[in-house]
Amino acid sequence: MASSVLDGDAVPASGELPDGALAGLGTRPFGFYVHVPFCAARCGYCDFNTYTAAELGPGVTRAGYAATAVEEVRLARRVLGEAAPRVETVFFGGGTPTLLPAADLIRVLKAIDEEFGLAPGAEVTTEANPESVDPASLEALREGGFTRISFGMQSAREHVLAVLDRRHTPGRAAQAAAEARRAGFEHVNLDLIYGTPGETDDDWRASLEAAIAAGPDHVSAYALIVEDGTRLARRIRRGELPMPDDDVAADRYLIADELLAKAGFSWYEISNWARSEDARCRHNLLYWTGGDWWGVGPGAHSHVGGTRWWNVKHPAAYAARLAEGVSPGHAREVLTEHDREVERLMLELRLATGYPLARVAPRARPVVADALARGLLDPEPFKAGRMVLTLRGRLLADALVRDLV
Known part of the structure; x- marks a missing residue:
């Protein structure tokens, strides 16, 4: 995916990733x-x-x-x-x-x-x-x-x-x-x-x-x-x-x-x-669902093992970096476990397969109960331990995620 440049840590000229980023490579799509x-x-x-x-x-x-x-x-x-x-x-x-x-x-x-x-x-x-x-x-x-x-x-x-x-x-x-x-x-x-x-x-x-x-x-x-x-x-x-x-x-x-x-x-x-x-x-x-991908091209974002980085935006700068034999990466960030869990919630709750109820933080349980009572969550998958949005829940998904986070 490609998007705007954000602040972050510098990417090494070699493109080398932080220690640990490659540890689970191959265990995810x-x-x-x-x-x-x-x-x-x-x-x-x-x-x-x-x-x-x-x-x-x-x-x-x-x-x-x-x-x-x-x-x-x-x-x-x-x-x-x-x-x-x-x-x-x-x-x-x-x-x-x-x-x-x-x-x-x-x-x-x-x-x-x-x-x-x-x-x-x-x-x-x-x-x-x-x-x-x-x-x-x-x-x-x-x-x-x-x-x-x-x-x-x-x-x-x-x-x-x-x-x-x-x-x-x-x-x-x-x-x-x-x-x-x-x-x-x-x-x-x-x-x-x-x-x-x-x-x-x-x-x-x-x-x-x-x-x-x-x-x-x-x-x-x-x-x-x-x-x-x-x-x-x-x-x-x-x-x-x-x-x-x-x-x-x-x-x-x-x-x-x-x-x-x-x-x-x-x-x-x-x-x-x-x-x-x-x-x-x-x-x-x-x-x-939290897979790994490499983004090729100006402004493209990548993610491997909890490290996210993004390339320089302009095609001329992108081409110049690669012509010099260095990474076109502009900046990167290493996601914390909390960051990754928040992203998982934000993305998986949008899916018809839903989000595991067991992963909801205790402080957010009242929000979940309220969402179920208001008809935002499907009661059948809820019984099986998954939060799946109803049609009404899909309309209010962004607000629900904000409340849960």
Whole structure:
């Protein structure tokens, strides 16, 4: 995953990890995240570490990016050593990974396989904007080892896409999903956003119905978040658009769960629904259940054995570090046992499998009892020792986690 730079301890030039970080390597799932920081245009709501061609500046090009990413894969092999397990999941995110030629993405995947080995049945995902692929590129990706693709659909309504500054036309995401199926992709996801200013309940239903009709086996639906520094935030601050409403977002979530359930999808994480257990995103589950991963690319975050680190943000600085033979890591932190337990609670409570009741601190037991009484927790798994959110609980999950922590 990639996000903004935070304060932390310095990362050694070698990338060497602290004592103890490698001790449990191989006992937890291990994956790679590959950040591709390029976009054709910047969407108005996006604050990810991405760059258009005009924003890149000197010192980096799309054409040279795959070779640079491969160098970080090789660095990862040196740092993790012989204890490194086979890779169970690989996720190419961005940005728009599919702005690079399919051959470049396959080159990075091949390097991961050569250095670490892909586990049998490994899940290999790439994100894609619907307009950044065609049947030929999809066939090349599938033949090159990609098993899953995730399209940024966001909405089926043109006026909603316009507010989000999305460039694809309504209907293109469904067409791209069909092309991916014909290319042999085993798993196809569509991402949706709800709560955009100007969106109505009917607009949202139409988007859900269009996504379901496209035939994916996975749908992600996220409430629009207004991030500081984005064009959307500036437009809202100027009064051009209203601020998204929390109550409206809750209503839209209920609509999503209803329509997706009727279509045969089951929720397994608050914002994610799948047609079957096999269709669940194993890479995201690795994040949510405390696995290890190496994040390749500018701004990418990694986690191994309780040590988290993040790379320098700008692609030029990232490329320069690797060209000099040193780690692109900007800073890192070693999580305490308390930190790790808090993160486990925050993430696992969002899952349909829930969080073990036995791990709840004694001081938080009254909060748990109150949540059960208020109908936020499912009583049946609770009897078996697990806290699993009800539908109402999913709507209030953030507040419940705050109370528990």
